[in-house]
Amino acid sequence: MIKVGIIGASGYAGAELYRLLLNHKNVEIVAISSQSYAGKMISDLYPSFYGPYDMCLSQDQDVLDKADMIFASLPHGLSEKYAKVCEEQGKKFIDLGADFRLDKESDYQQWYQHDYQYPGLHEKQVYGLSEVNRDLIKKATIIGNPGCYPTSITLGLYPLLKNQMQKDEKIIIDSKSGTTGAGKSLSEDTHFPKCNESFHPYKIASHRHTPEIEQELSKMANQDIQVMFTPHLLPVNRGIISTIYVSLKDDVTFDEVYDIYHKTYQDEYFVRVLPKGKVADLKFVQYSNFCDISLHYDERYHQLIVVSTIDNMVKGAAGQAIQNMNLMCGFNELEGLMMIPASF
Numbered sequence: 001m002i003k004v005g006i007i008g009a010s011g012y013a014g015a016e017l018y019r020l021l022l023n024h025k026n027v028e029i030v031a032i033s034s035q036s037y038a039g040k041m042i043s044d045l046y047p048s049f050y051g052p053y054d055m056c057l058s059q060d061q062d063v064l065d066k067a068d069m070i071f072a073s074l075p076h077g078l079s080e081k082y083a084k085v086c087e088e089q090g091k092k093f094i095d096l097g098a099d100f101r102l103d104k105e106s107d108y109q110q111w112y113q114h115d116y117q118y119p120g121l122h123e124k125q126v127y128g129l130s131e132v133n134r135d136l137i138k139k140a141t142i143i144g145n146p147g148c149y150p151t152s153i154t155l156g157l158y159p160l161l162k163n164q165m166q167k168d169e170k171i172i173i174d175s176k177s178g179t180t181g182a183g184k185s186l187s188e189d190t191h192f193p194k195c196n197e198s199f200h201p202y203k204i205a206s207h208r209h210t211p212e213i214e215q216e217l218s219k220m221a222n223q224d225i226q227v228m229f230t231p232h233l234l235p236v237n238r239g240i241i242s243t244i245y246v247s248l249k250d251d252v253t254f255d256e257v258y259d260i261y262h263k264t265y266q267d268e269y270f271v272r273v274l275p276k277g278k279v280a281d282l283k284f285v286q287y288s289n290f291c292d293i294s295l296h297y298d299e300r301y302h303q304l305i306v307v308s309t310i311d312n313m314v315k316g317a318a319g320q321a322i323q324n325m326n327l328m329c330g331f332n333e334l335e336g337l338m339m340i341p342a343s344f
């Protein structure tokens, strides 16, 4: 058993992490925190936790004092100081935000308007895309858990890029996210009358996940990859669906691509490459840690179309964070994550 704690448990991703950790047989949740609600029960915010699942929210320091594995689920720029404390005390740290995802401080400054307070810490960070960086994650003490959009996109392209089957270095990606992706704060865009029965792109060619996506795709391809990335707000609670357009090298066939995807993911429990002719649908991954990928081919342009779906709060945040904890702690990688998608 390890002692775990969550800083920022009152937010959507933190509360989802709490929900999933309650079912994990190797952990004891010793403290959960919130700045605004310290002293209140988590069921005061989320009544689904009434009864046997309830716990008092405390101060962030309480989590740092009591836990050996610490998760931070905070807005960008707030996690570094907690990671520093963990490093000094020999504790493990997983950040669900963006503070430990980017390799270059200049990218972080440009896209998040923050400097690194402790540059040395970032030499230890590992990008927590579980299926791709498994060996590094096992040895890591600081994990930057991937962003929700980047998770769906990088898993969707990994087999293709690793085997350099793409023709161009420019890739077009349309992603759509449910409204929990925006967190619990109220906003005009996620207000029910505004987003319900509507659908709109936002931050076109300017979303902060762009450098993270390009960074990870470039490493996979071993060459610079650029993306034209357009996120959209989908009027559903959960789920991300990314549609990715890539031209194939002239001598690569769709059958070869399909085989490579199968081979790459055949032993990966959480990545399901769908049979030819099926289309990935976010309904069938909601509440699960699965990433479903379907592959399609437009023969007129020798173009591959990848559709990749995840639950933004599970594989896109809390679920992947637990998968990473399992790897770091030597637990069964699937422990606490065997949820079957909840929609029909």
Ligand SMILES: NC(=O)C1=CN([C@@H]2O[C@H](COP(=O)(O)OP(=O)(O)OC[C@H]3O[C@@H](n4cnc5c(N)ncnc54)[C@H](OP(=O)(O)O)[C@@H]3O)[C@@H](O)[C@H]2O)C=CC1
Pocket (backbone or CB within 6 Å): 007, 008, 009, 010, 011, 012, 013, 014, 034, 035, 036, 037, 073, 074, 075, 076, 078, 096, 097, 098, 146, 147, 148, 180, 181, 182, 183, 184, 185, 312, 313, 316, 317
């Ligand atoms: N929602 C999602 O699908 C995903 C989220 N993430 C990332 O996880 C992190 C948390 O996101 P999410 O749960 O959606 O966000 P929420 O807005 O729902 O929650 C934010 C949390 O941060 C806490 N917090 C502490 N200090 C501050 C502060 N100064 N300003 C605002 N909040 C503060 C809040 O606590 P309190 O208000 O109680 O004090 C709350 O617990 C972010 O970095 C986000 O980008 C990553 C992938 C997916």
Ligand SMILES: CC(=O)N[C@@H](CCC(=O)OP(=O)(O)O)C(=O)O
Pocket (backbone or CB within 6 Å): 096, 097, 098, 146, 147, 148, 149, 177, 178, 179, 180, 181, 182, 183, 209, 231, 233
């Ligand atoms: C729908 C929606 O608003 N989504 C958020 C992405 C959320 C997120 O979780 O960002 P990180 O993964 O970087 O932490 C956005 O576009 O800003």
